[in-house]
Amino acid sequence: MDVSAQLEAQKSQYKSINVEKQVPLQLDLGLLAGFDVNALEENKLKAETDNYLKSYTRDGTQLLINEIFRLPLTSVQDVGVVAELPKIITAIPREKPLPKPKPPTRWERFAKLKGIKKNTKSRLIYDEKRGEWVPRWGYKGANDDGANEWLVPVPDNA
Amino acid sequence: MLKTIKPKNARTKRILKKREPKVEENVKTAIFIRGSTTSQVVNDALSDLCRLRRSNSINFTKKNNIHPFDDDTSLDFYCAKNDSSLFVIGSHSKKRPHNLVFGRMFDGQVLDMIEVGIEKAITMNEIKTPKCSMGMKPLFIFNGELFETSQVHKTFKNMMLDFYRGQTMESINVSGLEYVISITATGSITSSDSTVPSTFDGKIFFRVYTIQMTKSGQKVPRVELEDMGPNYEFKFRRTKFAKEEVYKIATKIPKTLKPKKVKNVGVNEIGDKVGRIHVGRQDLGKLQTRKMKGLKRMSEDNDRTEDWSRKKRKA
Numbered sequence: 001m002d003v004s005a006q007l008e009a010q011k012s013q014y015k016s017i018n019v020e021k022q023v024p025l026q027l028d029l030g031l032l033a034g035f036d037v038n039a040l041e042e043n044k045l046k047a048e049t050d051n052y053l054k055s056y057t058r059d060g061t062q063l064l065i066n067e068i069f070r071l072p073l074t075s076v077q078d079v080g081v082v083a084e085l086p087k088i089i090t091a092i093p094r095e096k097p098l099p100k101p102k103p104p105t106r107w108e109r110f111a112k113l114k115g116i117k118k119n120t121k122s123r124l125i126y127d128e129k130r131g132e133w134v135p136r137w138g139y140k141g142a143n144d145d146g147a148n149e150w151l152v153p154v155p156d157n158a
Numbered sequence: 159m160l161k162t163i164k165p166k167n168a169r170t171k172r173i174l175k176k177r178e179p180k181v182e183e184n185v186k187t188a189i190f191i192r193g194s195t196t197s198q199v200v201n202d203a204l205s206d207l208c209r210l211r212r213s214n215s216i217n218f219t220k221k222n223n224i225h226p227f228d229d230d231t232s233l234d235f236y237c238a239k240n241d242s243s244l245f246v247i248g249s250h251s252k253k254r255p256h257n258l259v260f261g262r263m264f265d266g267q268v269l270d271m272i273e274v275g276i277e278k279a280i281t282m283n284e285i286k287t288p289k290c291s292m293g294m295k296p297l298f299i300f301n302g303e304l305f306e307t308s309q310v311h312k313t314f315k316n317m318m319l320d321f322y323r324g325q326t327m328e329s330i331n332v333s334g335l336e337y338v339i340s341i342t343a344t345g346s347i348t349s350s351d352s353t354v355p356s357t358f359d360g361k362i363f364f365r366v367y368t369i370q371m372t373k374s375g376q377k378v379p380r381v382e383l384e385d386m387g388p389n390y391e392f393k394f395r396r397t398k399f400a401k402e403e404v405y406k407i408a409t410k411i412p413k414t415l416k417p418k419k420v421k422n423v424g425v426n427e428i429g430d431k432v433g434r435i436h437v438g439r440q441d442l443g444k445l446q447t448r449k450m451k452g453l454k455r456m457s458e459d460n461d462r463t464e465d466w467s468r469k470k471r472k473a
Contacts, residue, residue, distance in 0.1 A: 017374045017381075031323055032335070033298035035315075037306055045344060053365055054383055057340040060299040061369060062381045068332070069378045081332045087417075092320050093400070093408035095186050095243030096179035097265050 017066060019059045027067055030088035034064045177241050181412050185325050187242035188215040193249025194223045199256045200248035202281045206388040207246060209282065210366065211322060212292035216240055226259050227396055230268050237263050244321055254395060260317050264408045270400040272314050274392040277361070285387040290336035290368050295324040297335060297369070302343035310394055311343050337386060340365045362392040
């Protein structure tokens with residue numbers, strides 16, 4: 001069943017989203033910016049400034065939005081459609097210089113000298129018995145030493 | 159000059175920590191100052207530009223005797239006190255009517271400044287249309303090839319992007335794209351020569367529109383714009399560009415934020431991802447290969463064939 005004719009009819013109902021430009025727009029999607037180097041029509045600009053600017057900007061914005069919709073889109077709950085932005089291309093100066101690396105503290109120097117490494121134990125460990133990741137200590141932890149067992153065999157010395 | 163404060167309690171310590179240089183910086187704060195004399199146009203422009211920048215912008219209401227192009231010290235002081243790196247100074251005089259100076263700071267010193275004169279201005283309140291909710295990230299459109307060729311325009315473009323870009327985000331909600339700032343530059347490069355009188359040379363049109371997304375029959379919506387304001391027509395006056403070395407330091411990307419280079423993986427001409435595996439030296443004689451019994455070299459077989467031939471000859 002060929003629905004292309006019906007699709008075309010439907011599409012023609014609405015206004016087009018395609019924009020023709022002599023020189024394609026340069027984009028910096030990280031900043032949501034578009035740079036248009038095409039020449040403007042001077043006489044139109046003089047005669048009806050606001051309307052011409054509005055329609056010209058509308059074309060540029062349409063192209064920008066088209067590009068934004070080509071980015072990887074995800075549907076986030078409660079929020080809607082979210083587009084992942086690429087990194088910013090334009091070099092924008094910082095407000096403060098880069099932070100200087102802080103000199104190591106007395107302990108840090110000692111630890112480096114002795115080769116002491118920080119060994120933080122993770123909160124969750126894999127419990128072989130239960131076959132899942134449980135807290136190392138605490139509520140429903142791995143070290144509760146069977147105090148809450150529902151069935152305990154009677155020991156021989158009882 | 160501001161004296162360095164030694165924190166006496168945790169609260170001040172936190173404030174100082176917020177203000178110290180970081181790898182990933184905070185959103186820049188902007189201050190909007192009034193010069194010694196201002197006009198109504200300038201006051202409205204300052205308040206509108208401040209509104210566009212909703213958060214992180216401070217609007218000074220009192221007049222200050224400040225001349226940015228002559229004297230930097232008072233400016234440095236205001237920016238240091240408010241921890242801001244962007245400023246706009248508005249003033250009005252017979253020589254420079256309806257004047258705005260946009261500027262940036264780096265490391266407590268003025269980086270660059272651009273002075274514009276407002277030729278025409280329409281405030282947000284004059285345009286009776288619904289405004290967008292504030293705090294949204296705007297889209298930018300820069301029209302005109304001057305933004306690629308002229309130094310003044312390039313700096314202005316960079317400044318406008320810096321002023322209004324909002325918080326740097328990795329992803330954006332598509333329905334949050336509510337307004338677009340459009341800056342159009344007309345005129346030719348030689349228009350900086352003020353002896354050439356021309357009605358339309360060297361203007362900057364600053365327009366802000368709200369975006370209405372309408373159905374288009376496809377996934378991508380059709381964009382329609384609605385005037386939001388403020389609308390300005392600027393003309394460049396004096397400029398102060400950043401020194402090359404300072405600008406280079408200011409735009410330096412720290413190593414941690416640079417994209418990591420992946421070694422031995424590349425894309426060939428067709429577009430396939432190609433990887434390179436480095437195998438060490440191999441002794442091909444001692445390689446373990448699959449054994450095919452049929453191909454085994456049997457010394458007895460050879461002798462047998464020879465025997466047959468000999469036997470044949472004999473017979």
